[in-house]
Amino acid sequence: MKKPGPRAMSPEKIQSLINVALGKEKADLVVHNGSLVNVYTGEIQPDYSIAIKGDRIAHVGKDVNHTIGPDTRSIDATGKTIIPGFIDSHTHMCSIINPVEYMKFAMLHGTTTIITEIQEVAFPLGFRGIKYFINYLNHQPIKIFFTAPPLVTLSKTVDSHFLTPQQLRWLLKQDEVVGLGESYWLPTIRGDKRILDLISESLPTGKRLEGHSSGARNNKLIAYFNTGITSCHESINMEEALEKLRLGVNVMIREGGIRRELAAIAKIQEEGIDLRLLSLVSDGINARILFTKGYMDHIVQNAMNQGLLPTTAIQAATINPAAHFALDDIVGGIAPGKYADVVVIPSLATIKPEYVISNGQIVVQDGLLITKPKRKTWPSFIKKSFHLPKKLTAEDFRISANTLDGYVKVRVIEQIAELVTRELITEVKASNGIIDVDTEKDIIKVAAISTIEQPGTMSVGLLKGFGLKRGAFASSASWDSGNIVVVGANDADMASAVNRIAELYGGSVVCCNGQVLTEIDLSIAGDMSPLPLEALYTRLEEVQASLKQLGSTLINAPLSLVVLTSPAVPHLRISEAGLFNVREGVYVDLFVH
C-alpha cells in the first residue's frame, strides 16, 4: 500500500500545527528545558523546549507552556542536551544484518533517517526486489530513503537485473528514492555507456547522484564530477577530503564497518573553512560495531574525540546530509514544521541517546527501545532467491595448465590490505597438467560462481595473502555481483562450502575436511541473516575464529572475501567470467602468455 509521501500535509494538518503554535490546540508531546543544538546557526540554545503535534515539530522556544494541555506527554530534558535525530546518508542496510535488526539498533542509537544503497537486493532480485524492500522499509518508525542502484559489476550474468530506463524513471519518481546510487569512478570516466545513460536519465530529476571516487585525484577526479555526481565517501586523508570539498562535493567521512577514516580527516576543522559539505556516514555498519559500540552516535562521538567541534560533528550527521539530499525541508534540524526527530543526550560531550523521538513517537526511553520496527515474513522469492543446477565437486575447481609438468606464469590476486589487492605475476608449478594450491607460498584458490543468469557458471583463479592453510570459506554476500565467492586450500572443501550455501539459499560457510565448521544463514536475498544482531555478531566471531584456526591472518576475513568480486576496490578481482583488472577495466587471463 502506498502511503502519502514524506512531505505531504493535508490543509487540516497544517492548520493544526498553526493552532498549536498559537496555543489554540495542544501538543501531543513536549520536550522540556534542555540545551538545544541549533544546527542551522551552530549555536547552543540553553533552556529550550520543543512541542510536538503528530509527527511534526509545532513549536521550539524558551516557552512552550501555551501548547501544553491535560493530554500532553512530557519529557524533562533539564540539564540535558537536545539534538536532531541523526542521518546516515550513505549506508548499506541490506547487507549481512537484516534491515529489521539494523533499524532496531539505528533507533537505539539515535538515528531517525537513513539513506541506503540497495544493490545487495538488486543484484539477486532485480527490480522486483528493489520495489519490495522500498515498500517494506517505507512503513517503519524511522525514515528510510534509497538510491537507485546502478549495479556497476564485473559479472556478465546480471544483465536481466540492470534497471531499464523505464524502471529507473519509475524509481526516481518515488519520494523515497533520493537519487542514483554510487557509480564507481573508473568505469564512469572510462565512458561505460550503460552508466552514462543512467546518469543522463537521473540528472533531469534534480535528485542526487552519489559518487565513489576512491583514489581519484586531479584531472580524473574532475572528470568524474563533471558528470553531475556530487558526493564521495571514499576520502582516506585530509588532502583528498579538501580537494573534494573545494570541488563542491559532499565529502562523506566514512567511519563504519568497512573503513574508519575519521582519524585521518577530522583535523580538517583546523583549516578554518566552511564545512557545510562535510557529512559523517557509515557506508555500512557491521554487527560488531553496532552491537558493541553503536551507530551514528558512536560515529559522532568519534568525530568529536578526533577533533571536530561538537556542533560541527552534529551538523555533519544531521543538517549537512539533509541539505545534500535536499531533504532539509523536512529533516535535519529542530525547527517549526519539520519532522519531530529528536534525541536527548546527557551532554554535548556524551552522545548517548536517552530518549529518541522519531516521527513524533518516543522510540527509545531511558536508553531502552520501546518501539520496534515492523517485522516481515519474507516471501519465497526473497528467501529462496537462487538455485544452482547441480552440486559442485572438487573437479569444478580444477585448474588445468597447458603444460603437463613444469612452471607456468600466472596472474595471482594478491591481498595487500584488508580490501585492496594487486596483480601478482608469478610462476606456479603444474603437475600432470594441473595447477594446485601452494600453501607454502600462501597461494590458494579463489572462485566465483554465478547464481543469477546461467547459474553455476564459474571461474577459478589463484589468491595470495589470505593465509588459509586448510579448508575453504565461501559466501553468497559477495559485493557487486550475484556470485558466490569462495576461497580454499582444498578443492573438495570449496565445493562443500558452496553446496552448503546453495542448500541454505544463501550463507557464509567455513568447511574443512568435508565438514562444515561454521555457517551463517544468509537466506534473505542470499545476502542477509535472519538472526538477531547479537546472535549474528557471535556467529561472525565464530567464523573469524574458524578461519584463524585454518590459518587466515586477515583481520576481517569475511569482509576481505566478499570484496573480491567488487569493481569498487583496486586492483585485481574475480567474477564468474574470470579475472578482472579494475585499473585497466578489462578481463585478463589467469595465464600470462
Added chain:
Amino acid sequence: MKKPGPRAMSPEKIQSLINVALGKEKADLVVHNGSLVNVYTGEIQPDYSIAIKGDRIAHVGKDVNHTIGPDTRSIDATGKTIIPGFIDSHTHMCSIINPVEYMKFAMLHGTTTIITEIQEVAFPLGFRGIKYFINYLNHQPIKIFFTAPPLVTLSKTVDSHFLTPQQLRWLLKQDEVVGLGESYWLPTIRGDKRILDLISESLPTGKRLEGHSSGARNNKLIAYFNTGITSCHESINMEEALEKLRLGVNVMIREGGIRRELAAIAKIQEEGIDLRLLSLVSDGINARILFTKGYMDHIVQNAMNQGLLPTTAIQAATINPAAHFALDDIVGGIAPGKYADVVVIPSLATIKPEYVISNGQIVVQDGLLITKPKRKTWPSFIKKSFHLPKKLTAEDFRISANTLDGYVKVRVIEQIAELVTRELITEVKASNGIIDVDTEKDIIKVAAISTIEQPGTMSVGLLKGFGLKRGAFASSASWDSGNIVVVGANDADMASAVNRIAELYGGSVVCCNGQVLTEIDLSIAGDMSPLPLEALYTRLEEVQASLKQLGSTLINAPLSLVVLTSPAVPHLRISEAGLFNVREGVYVDLFVH
C-alpha cells in the same frame, strides 16, 4: 517550444565534459589565473583557472593547459578575482521595468540566475499569462526561475485568475518553477482555506514555499513556518533576522527598490554563527538603482561595506540561495559540471563585473554588454490586457454621507511611512451630503477600480499623509490586485488619470486641471513599461517631480501609491471592494458607526 530542463545532459555531453577534464577534448573557453572565490569552502584560491565546454564548467584548477586547443578562447584574469555569477533569489521581474531591460542590466551587473515572483503577470492575465512569461523567459542568456503565485489579495474580482489545483500542479512540474511564491503570513496563519490548499498541494513536490512574515515574531512566526514555508525577505533588523535563522529559515536580506535592510542586519556577521541560511535579495529593483548603481553587484558591495566578510557576502548571493532552492547541483558555485556562470571582478574589494559569462557565453566583456536578451513583440492579450466599460467622471469619485451637513466619523488610511499605513478614525465635514477632500488637513481621496472581473467596479476612500494639494495620480501597477489605484485632491483629475490609463492599457499618470502632466506607458500586462531602462528612469523622475510640484511630500510617491492595494503591508488598505484592515483580516466601512 519546450527546451530540455536546465539539469538535462545527454550521455554524449557528459562524455564530452569528461574528455575535456582528461585533455582528450578541448575547452571552448578558458578563464586564466585569477583569485577564485570558492563559495563551498569560503576560501580564496590564488592562481586558479577555469575551463568551459559548452554551457558547463569542465575543469577548475591551478593548471588547465591540457584543456586548451587552437580554438579555445581565453580570458586573462591575472590579478583579478573570479566569482560565481550572482543569484537574486527573490525579486519581481515583471514590475514597471520590462523583463528584457531587467535582464540586460542583470547581465551587465553579473547576475546569471534570477528567481522571480510573477504575480504582477498573474493578476491581470491569469494562468495564460504565467505560462507565456515562463516560456518567454526560459529562452534567454541567463537562467530565470519562477515561483507559482498564490495571489494573496484583497480584491474580490480576481477569482478567475487564481491558480486551480490542476494549474498549480502543472506549474510545479515545470523545471523552471522552483516553488510556491510568497504567501503573506497573516492570512496564512489565520487559516485562509485557499492558501492552505495551495500549500498542501505544493509541499509534496519538495519545492520551496516562499515566505513573507513582515513584523511577525514569536508564536505567530512559528505558526507561520509550521506550514512548511522556509524563507522570509522581510526582516528589518538583526533580532528578526536571528530569530528566523534559528528557526531554520532562509533569511533573505532585502536591499532593493522597496526597502534596504543591509545596514540594519549586516552586523549579524559579528554573532559568529553559521550563516549558510543568509541570502541577499533585491525583492524587486527599481530603475533608479538599476541604472545608477547596479544590481546584485551593488547589493553585494553594500553588504561588504556594511560589515559582511567578502566571502560571506558572495556566498549569500550565490551558493546560499542556490542551496535554498535545491539548485546547487547546477548553479551557485564554480565547480565541475556546474553551469559556467562566472564573473571576473577587479578585486574582492570591488564588485564591478568586467567579464560576465552565463551558460558558457561571454555576455559582458570589458564591462560592456555584448549579448542581448531576446526581444518580444508582445501579443495583444498582453498589450491590451484590460478594458474599462466606460469613461469615469468626477461623479464616480463622489463620497456620499448620510448626513447633509456636519461632521461624520470616518476611517482614513494614514500614510505613516513610505509603505506603511494605519487606520485613522477622525471626523470629516459633510456639505450637501457630500464628503470632499480637505487638503488643509492633508486628507485627499483614494480609489481602487477593478480591471479584471466586473471591470469598473470601484470603491473610494480617504487618505492622509500623501501630501497632494492639487491634481491626481493613478497607476495600473497596483500591488497584489488587478486594480487601478488612484489618489487625488480633485475628483475630475482622478477620473482623467484613470481614463488615460485605460486608453494606454496600463500606465502611471499624473493629472492636474484636466491635463496630463506626466505619464508612463505601462501597457505590458498593464504593469510594465516598454521603455528602455534609461528612458524609464528619466520618466519616473519626472513623475516624482510632478507629484512634488502638486504637493506630495513622499520620498517615493509612485511606490507609496501602488502599495495601497497590498495585503502584504500593514495596516489599512483599499481594493475595489472597499477598505481592508490587514491586521484583522476584514473589510471595514469608510464610515464608523
